[in-house]
Amino acid sequence: MTTKNSSLVPLVALCATAFFFTANVTASAQDAAAQTKAEIERLQQSLKDKPHRNP
Amino acid sequence: MSLEGLGRAEDHMHGARTLEAEADAIKDSLPAFESEWNKASVQLTALDKSARGRDWSHSTAAIRAISEAAQGRAIPLLEGARGFATATKPKDGLFYMGQAQGETAFAEFVSRLNAPRKVAPAPLRSLLPELEALQEKTNAAFQPPRSIDMHPRFIALNSTIKAARELDSSRAYAGALYQYLEAVRHFGMLDPAVPDAAKQASLRNALTEELKKVSAAKRDDSIAQVFLERAAGWLNKPDGAAPSPDEWRATQIVLQQVLPAYYAALKPAAPRQERASRTATLTLVRWPYT
Numbered sequence: 001m002t003t004k005n006s007s008l009v010p011l012v013a014l015c016a017t018a019f020f021f022t023a024n025v026t027a028s029a030q031d032a033a034a035q036t037k038a039e040i041e042r043l044q045q046s047l048k049d050k051p052h053r054n055p
Numbered sequence: 056m057s058l059e060g061l062g063r064a065e066d067h068m069h070g071a072r073t074l075e076a077e078a079d080a081i082k083d084s085l086p087a088f089e090s091e092w093n094k095a096s097v098q099l100t101a102l103d104k105s106a107r108g109r110d111w112s113h114s115t116a117a118i119r120a121i122s123e124a125a126q127g128r129a130i131p132l133l134e135g136a137r138g139f140a141t142a143t144k145p146k147d148g149l150f151y152m153g154q155a156q157g158e159t160a161f162a163e164f165v166s167r168l169n170a171p172r173k174v175a176p177a178p179l180r181s182l183l184p185e186l187e188a189l190q191e192k193t194n195a196a197f198q199p200p201r202s203i204d205m206h207p208r209f210i211a212l213n214s215t216i217k218a219a220r221e222l223d224s225s226r227a228y229a230g231a232l233y234q235y236l237e238a239v240r241h242f243g244m245l246d247p248a249v250p251d252a253a254k255q256a257s258l259r260n261a262l263t264e265e266l267k268k269v270s271a272a273k274r275d276d277s278i279a280q281v282f283l284e285r286a287a288g289w290l291n292k293p294d295g296a297a298p299s300p301d302e303w304r305a306t307q308i309v310l311q312q313v314l315p316a317y318y319a320a321l322k323p324a325a326p327r328q329e330r331a332s333r334t335a336t337l338t339l340v341r342w343p344y345t
Binding site for chain 1: 057058061064065068071072075118164167168169170
């Protein structure tokens with residue numbers, strides 16, 4: 001469980017890089033990509049505001 | 056695919072957050088854990104029921120698949136949370152309870168993505184014959200020394216087949232296909248051979264061609280596209296790093312095993328052969344997603 005918890009930050013970073021790599025070109029895909037990007041940013045901000053502590 | 060990575064992040068983050076938020080209150084009290092678990096259970100069961108009624112008629116198969124697969128993990132994780140709390144200590148169940156909530160939230164998020172299907176739908180169907188055949192192949196492959204050396208891979212393979220069967224039985228056919236193909240990939244990874252340099256060059260070309268093919272398809276081949284885009288990510292890293300041997304193996308499997316399995320799964324199922332003799336089924340229960 002500790003290993004899983006400590007992997008959060010690189011995991012979100014991976015999401016972000018994967019997002020920029022795989023962004024598609026159609027209008028609808030851009031909509032979905034924008035929604036996905038916003039969600040990734042929300043998670044990143046949440047981690048920044050409240051870093052995970054391992055209880 | 057970024058969505059797949061986001062799903063893993065949501066799952067882990069909800070798990071960690073729940074553990075942080077509840078650990079002090081729960082301490083070592085099983086009744087306190089049960090109280091929290093019961094609240095989560097009522098909420099997640101209702102959301103699971105609601106998710107089963109989602110209208111996917113305008114969505115791409117990949118969106119539906121990723122959402123259904125995430126939703127399909129929620130209730131088993133919740134049940135597993137209770138098992139962990141009882142078998143080890145109450146706090147140990149919190150992480151998995153949070154993961155169940157994370158999977159549900161992610162499934163709902165994906166279902167709301169604005170990615171309407173603009174081509175003909177993929178002809179989805181039950182994959183029970185394929186899943187049974189893959190389970191038989193997996194059982195036959197589970198022999199020493201491979202069963203020992205590659206034990207984690209066998210666990211991943213068996214749990215993925217199990218997830219696919221559960222989705223298939225609830226008629227979540229896009230999610231079932233996605234998990235079936237993932238199981239095909241795991242099965243392929245039992246072969247340790249790494250493609251040589253010449254083969255790597257041809258794999259790279261083949262991947263480019265297959266990506267073009269699914270992008271131009273008049274049918275919704277977005278589930279195949281997910282696997283191809285994963286492979287493209289392995290071969291073309293943002294920092295320019297070389298693919299690892301495992302990534303070359305996985306790319307080869309996507310092109311040579313997953314993709315053919317995908318196209319076969321869209322054709323009508325072959326007639327099932329009835330077994331000549333009576334059989335007994337023994338079900339071994341284990342924690343499903345580790």
